[in-house]
Amino acid sequence: MTSSPGSIIRMEDTLKAILPEGKFSGPPPPVEAWNPACSADIGMEIRADGRWWHDGGEIKRERLVKLFSRILRRDADGTTWLVTPYEKVIVHVADAPFLAVRVDRDGPPGPSQQLTFNTSLGDVTIAGPAAPIRVETDPETGEPSPYVLVRGRLEAKITRSVFYELVDLAEPDPDGRGLLGVWSQGQFFALGPAA
Incomplete structure (x- = not known):
């Protein structure tokens, strides 16, 4: 896919659309x-480690990566884009676009608790x-790959240390299927087999 010939994208208009008040706070x-x-x-x-690259070079400016992360969209066909009102740019995602690097539990253990995840780029999502x-499990190695939905169709891969925290909070499946999992906002999420 290529840009239309002669298309001119005004950076000022694009930034106003992405950051209407010039701040990262507020909804995307x-x-x-x-x-x-x-x-x-x-x-x-x-890349799978959450680092952003462009044309073979790593994008090291954190503010720019955060800005880009606010305009990500994953379409129903699985294609991920950086989208502005004027142009969209395909983004090749190795695993998930975000990494969940922290989880906090609010409320008493059990169905009424709430699990809040923070991503490395400042997104916050409450599981429910x-x-x-x-959790996807590799059929050959048995290695779990856990994810939480952030927004739209965009997920965060739950980092290993955060997954271990979830395992520490795990309870037996209330339906007796031999699974362990966690509750958040009244929903039970299976993490894996109890044995």
Whole structure:
């Protein structure tokens, strides 16, 4: 995919759309509603360790990465984009676009507790019916890969240390399926077999 010839993207307009008040606070912009005609593949990627790269070089400016993370969108076909009202750029994602680096439990243990995850880029998501936790297991190694939904179709991979914290909070499955899992906002999320 390539940009339309002669397309001019005004940085000032783009930044106003992404950061209306010039701050990262507040909800992300409405990327689901933006459907620009111009698209491009310029070698953007997010590697499995959460680092962002462009055209073979790592993007080391944290503020720029945070800015980009606010305009990510994953479409139903699995394609991830950086989206502005004027153009969209494909992002090649090795695993998940975010890393969940912290979890906090609020409330008494059990169904009424709430698990709040923080990502390395400052996103906060509360696990529950609208933000499920899921665990994929490698069929060859048995290694778990846990994720939590952040927004839209974008997930954060739960880091190993945070997953261990979840395992410490785990309880037996209330339906007696031989699984251990955690509760958040009244929803039980299986982490793996009890044995």
